[in-house]
Amino acid sequence: MSKVKQILQQIDHGLSQREISRRLCIDRKTVALYLQKMKLLSLTTQQILSLSDIEAEALFKADVSIVDDKEEYKYLESLFPYFKKEIKQHRVTKLTLWQEYRSKSPDGYSYSQMCHHYYQWLKRDSVSMHMEHEYGEELYIDFTGRKISYYNTLLKRTVKEEVLVCMLGGSNYFYVEAMHSQKMEDYISGVSNAINFFGGVPRTLILDNLKSGVILASKYQATINDSFLSMANHYGAIVDPTRPYSPKDKSLVEAAVNLTYNRVFSPLRNSSFDSITRLNEAIKELVIKANSINFQGRDYSRKELFEKYEKQTLKPITMGPYE
CATH class of the missing domain: 1.10.10 (Arc Repressor Mutant, subunit A)
Structure with missing residues (x-):
């Protein structure tokens, strides 16, 4: 049996490093190194013991780089x-x-x-x-299913507001804003604020919530609301009212909505503000933090992808904010 397996068997039986060192006549530092290596490999003793002697020894052998090959x-x-x-x-x-x-x-x-x-x-x-969603190509726009609540100190009562989420398809960088309603004036203002938050204009605005940006003229044809179209033209963006979200699109938007629930709704659930303006200031701070959190299992964030890849692909805002 290989030395590696001998050491691991003793470890598996609960023996101390000192006792293993004494029994196998090897230095305690060597035993400690094997233990450290096993932790780095993220393997159990049983997994390693199931290998052949040659394979077990190869696991613990000092790495010899063959990068040049x-x-x-x-x-x-x-x-x-x-x-x-x-x-x-x-x-x-x-x-x-x-x-x-x-x-x-x-x-x-x-x-x-x-x-x-x-x-x-x-x-x-x-x-x-x-990159399946090209950088600078699409902005997904939707409302969360739930409203956000806060205690309004001027009205002295709890108020519920609609919440708009706008997310860039390439980097998943997103913007969130609370608003009084899903009516056209609020909707246009929110999308315009999102574009200014991003500091540039994506090529296409994808609308999944047809009530606000689109008039459904018939079963087969959707017509863009004139006011929304005016805002899009101001920024030089294309509006796509007919393309439904694909499953991949939907999963991206749902991820942004769920992130909004976790990173915005939850921290603000017991908050008090004197106005929706103050509420949105708090939301903006939380969104900036959320965009800076690494994707699960990755060492980069939405903000990093946005800054590195997407920001430069957005068209400049040449005519100022839409009013």
């Missing part, structure tokens, strides 16, 4: 879409996938190196998923 990296990278599918659909572990990879490429990357390159690939793949 372009063919080997190219081969490994070609496996990543398969890895992603197997992990997601069949709950296959990365360890099993590494074993399969090493069986075909015995001198290939170590387990930790493979994981590192896989995670780097996932980041790039995630950014490319955002």
Whole structure:
């Protein structure tokens, strides 16, 4: 049995580092290093003990970089879409996938190196998923299903307001505003404020809530409300009233709405303000914070994608705010 497995078996039986060192006649620092390495690998002792001796030793061997071997990296990278599918659909572990990879490429990357390159690939793949919605192309506009409540100190009662969410499709950078109603004046003002918040104009405004921006002329044709069209023309944006949200669009908008519930509604649920203006000031601060939070499982945020990729693709606001 390999030294690695001997150490791990003793660990599995609950022996101390000192006792393992004494029994196997190895330095305590060596035992500590194996423990540290196991934590970094995010593997259990049983997972490692199930490997062959050669595979177990390879896991703990000092990583030897083969980054310069372009063919080997190219081969490994070609496996990543398969890895992603197997992990997601069949709950296959990365360890099993590494074993399969090493069986075909015995001198290939170590387990930790493979994981590192896989995670780097996932980041790039995630950014490319955002690119399915081209930067600067679309602004999704919708109301939340719930109203936001706050205690109005002047009226001395709880007030409920509508909430508009506007989200850029490329970066998912979003804007939120409370308003008295879904009527045309409030709706146009909110969308105009969103465009000014972004500091630029997307090519297309996608409307899912037809009541505010669109007059439904018939079952087959939607006509844009003249006032809304005037606002869009002012900014030089196209309005698409007929295209329904695709499932991907809907999931993006729903994510922004859920984020609004979690990051805006929840913190403000017991708040008091003397006006909707003060409420919106608080909302804006929370939205700025929410845009700066990293996507789940990623090391970048909506704000970073917006600043790095989308902001430069927006058309400039040449005529000032719409009034």
